[in-house]
Amino acid sequence: MGYIMISMAKILYFTGPILIIALLALLTSEQHYRESFYHPYLVINFLVFLIVWVGSTLALKISFAYPLPKGYFWKIAGAWSITSSISWLINHFILSGFLARSGSRPKFSIPILVLTWIFGLILVLGWFYGLALLKYIFTSSQLRWLKVGIEVVLSVLGLFLVIIVVINLHVRFRFRDRITSVDSVQSNATAIVFGAGVYQESGRPSLVLRDRIETAAELVEKGKSESVLLSGDGSAGSIEVDVMARHAVEIGIPESILVLDKSGYRTYETCSRACTEFGIRDALLVTQDFHLPRALLICKSVGLGAVGVRADRTRYSLLSHLIWALRESLATAYAWLEEMVNHK
Missing domain, CATH: 3.40.50.620 (HUPs)
Known part of the structure; x- marks a missing residue:
């Protein structure tokens, strides 16, 4: 079970930031633009964030490692800062092009952007350090009780989510007609x-x-x-x-x-x-x-x-x-x- 959890952690290491970026792209899109071009702009916003994030992590040579190397915190913080600033700049010009058709301009709120940057930084750092902590727990013989506890919690949570999904699909299918x-x-x-x-x-x-x-x-x-x-x-x-x-x-x-x-x-x-x-x-x-x-x-x-x-x-x-x-x-x-x- 521990091997499976570590393998999942490696997968989540790469997919987690993508989910976080999707969330932040959604939040910034929601803040700036709500009209008919909202959905295509959201996709573009997400792709720009993702491309810049991948580029910045490669440039700073960020990889999954434990124990975390020296300076890891500053590398992650730097990668996210580069990603957020460059992506917002690019998306500003893209959005301006979208809105130019209707004669309006994008609405940017500096406080919202700062809060989004802080929120994103906390999520990204929390994700990487959380995975490092999980790997430490599942490779330490002294924390076996905690390992079992986490496995039980994750199993119960997974079962709960499966039940919720099955019930919802059942209800929708039952009343579809x-x-x-x-x-x-x-x-x-x-x-x-x-x-x-x-x-x-x-x-x-x-x-x-x-x-x-x-x-x-x-x-x-x-x-x-x-x-x-x-x-x-x-x-x-x-x-x-x-x-x-x-x-x-x-x-x-x-x-x-x-x-x-x-x-x-x-x-x-x-x-x-x-x-x-x-x-x-x-x-x-x-x-x-x-x-x-x-x-x-x-x-x-x-x-x-x-x-x-x-x-x-x-x-x-x-x-x-x-x-x-x-x-x-x-x-x-x-x-x-x-x-x-x-x-x-």
Whole structure:
């Protein structure tokens, strides 16, 4: 097992910085540019970072070695500083070319760039020194207990991740036929719009929430829904449902067909209350694709017949997709477990 772990460490030595660079390229892309060229620019940003990183590590002759050679810290710090500064400079000119088509200029924030450099340096140093520590642990006969402990933790963590992935794939496959678009949906049931946060200062819905409300409006316009349930957080100080209702009326949904639920604090509450409090038996769930499998699973568990309608009207940033995927994968696994327990 120790040999396998050391071999994995050697592989991770090379792949780890690539993942870190991908993350930092994503963060800097997110900071500077969010429009339609976001995705191709992100790829270019990542490639520039990667090429400069490989070049700087080769130039400074950085390699996997233990014990760490003298001056290793300064070599890593230097390689990352060279990578970050040259890459940001190159990407600035590339991005300027992208934005020149629309007559705008890239938005650079010096504090953000400095923080990103510090964050990247900590990650890169932590990665290399962490691997060196792992190699020391797995080659030292005096730390056998720690070696066993790490193996157990990694095994449990790996098993946990496998279970999470399997559950999510199962749920998505199970409800794949109940997810559709506005044009394809045949039902004429109540549209349920899930809350997704609002901007408190401006009193406007977030981009995700706006897309959900506008999708519901399209369902009403095309005669595919005769009523709309707006469900969100109505606790003290929250204006989420009020903002949802105001925006719905502004874009043409008749106020007379709106139903407000100010106790939809989470997906489960929204689906459950739709049945128990509002007497809904069939519904169109209006939310983004990443959220639909879990919402459909919960609706089935509370006895609500539902069809999911995708509300992905905008090209959301890749960073948002990554955050949603992480959060939703855990929430879906929890909802599946909750369904299994309640079913029994």
